[in-house]
Amino acid sequence: xxxxxxxxxxxxxxxxxxxxxxxxxxxxxxxxxxxxxxxxxxxxxxxxxxxxxxxxxxxxxxxxxxxxxxxxxxxxxxxxxxxxxxxxxxxxxxxxxxxx
Numbered sequence: 382x383x384x385x386x387x388x389x390x391x392x393x394x395x396x397x398x399x400x401x402x403x404x405x406x407x408x409x410x411x412x413x414x415x416x417x418x419x420x421x422x423x424x425x426x427x428x429x430x431x432x433x434x435x436x437x438x439x440x441x442x443x444x445x446x447x448x449x450x451x452x453x454x455x456x457x458x459x460x461x462x463x464x465x466x467x468x469x470x471x472x473x474x475x476x477x478x479x480x481x
Contacts, residue, residue: 405444414477416449417442429474439473457481 405413414426421440423429433439433456441454443463450465454473461471475481 410444410477410479413442413444413449413472414474417451417474417477420449420451426478430478430480433474434480439475441471441473442477443468444470444472 418426418429438453439456443450445466448466450463454461456473456475458473459476460469463470
């Protein structure tokens, strides 16, 4: 039987990874929102939020300190799966900004 590459080698490790604490201070959330804006090529945070409000999906960024992976996700996503970190650490721009 082959193990998927996104599956942890140690049983129970997946639960540990998926329950990582995502409570970040406001200044770190703002830094991640600015990183998301710059990475995705938006001119301002307002433009990121406008795009998120009027689209069916929003850009999201990983909140882990060592990662800034971005991906499209649902606008209300607060614990999306990061394909790089293998944790539920992605948040949409609207969640980061406190609008949802």
